[in-house]
Amino acid sequence: NAGVTQTPKFQVLKTGQSMTLQCAQDMNHEYMSWYRQDPGMGLRLIHYSVGAGITDQGEVPNGYNVSRSTTEDFPLRLLSAAPSQTSVYFCASSPPGLAVETQYFGPGTRLLVL
Amino acid sequence: AQTVTQSQPEMSVQEAETVTLSCTYDTSESNYYLFWYKQPPSRQMILVIRQEAYKQQNATENRFSVNFQKAAKSFSLKISDSQLGDTAMYFCAFMKRGSNYKLTFGKGTLLTVNP
Numbered sequence: 001n002a003g004v005t006q007t008p009k010f011q012v013l014k015t016g017q018s019m020t021l022q023c024a025q026d027m028n029h030e031y032m033s034w035y036r037q038d039p040g041m042g043l044r045l046i047h048y049s050v051g052a053g054i055t056d057q058g059e060v061p062n063g064y065n066v067s068r069s070t071t072e073d074f075p076l077r078l079l080s081a082a083p084s085q086t087s088v089y090f091c092a093s094s095p096p097g098l099a100v101e102t103q104y105f106g107p108g109t110r111l112l113v114l
Numbered sequence: 115a116q117t118v119t120q121s122q123p124e125m126s127v128q129e130a131e132t133v134t135l136s137c138t139y140d141t142s143e144s145n146y147y148l149f150w151y152k153q154p155p156s157r158q159m160i161l162v163i164r165q166e167a168y169k170q171q172n173a174t175e176n177r178f179s180v181n182f183q184k185a186a187k188s189f190s191l192k193i194s195d196s197q198l199g200d201t202a203m204y205f206c207a208f209m210k211r212g213s214n215y216k217l218t219f220g221k222g223t224l225l226t227v228n229p
C-alpha cells in the first residue's frame with residue numbers, strides 16, 4: 001500500500017510549455033483533489049473529483065485541466081505554463097464511508113516556471 | 115464563503131513545554147469539520163487531529179488536543195510535552211459537510227521547538 005504518490009518531485013518549465021503532474025493512489029479512494037501551496041498561504045483547491053468520470057473546479061482552476069478515467073489516477077495538466085503557476089502542488093484522496101472527510105496527501109510536486 | 119484565520123505567523127516553545135496555536139473561522143454553516151494539519155520540513159501534509167462540529171467534546175490525539183468553541187468560532191490546538199519533531203508548519207482547515215470534501219486552509223503557523 002503506497003498511499004498517495006506524486007510524480008515528478010520537482011520540475012522546471014519554461015513559460016508556454018505544457019506538462020502533466022501525475023497523482024495515483026492504491027487505496028480505492030473515490031475522492032481525489034489537487035491543491036497548490038504558495039509562500040505565506042495555505043493550500044488552495046484547484047480541481048477535485050468525486051469518482052471516475054466526474055471532475056469539478058475548485059477555488060483556483062484557471063490554467064489547469066484534469067480528467068479522471070480511473071479510480072486510481074488523477075493527473076493535473078498545465079497546457080501553457082506561466083510564472084504565476086510556480087508553486088508546490090499537492091494531490092489528496094479520501095476514503096469512502098465514515099472517514100470520507102479525512103484527506104490523505106501526497107508528498108507534493110515542486111514546480112518552477114521560468 | 116468560509117475563511118480561516120491563523121493570527122500567529124510564528125511561535126516557539128521549549129522542549130517539554132506546552133504551546134497553544136490559535137485558529138478562528140468564519141462560516142454561516144452549522145454542519146462542518148475542522149482539522150489541524152502538520153507540515154514538517156519534508157513538506158508532507160500530515161493530519162494531526164479532526165473535530166466534528168456537532169460534537170461538543172473536544173478531540174484529543176495523544177499529546178495533541180483542541181479547544182473547540184463553536185459559538186466563538188474558535189479552534190485552537192494544544193501541544194503538550196513538546197518534542198523537537200513537532201517543529202513544523204501547522205495549518206488549520208475547515209470543511210463544510212456536503213461540500214464535496216473541499217478544504218479551506220488558514221495561512222499557517224510556523225512552530226519551532228527549541229532544545
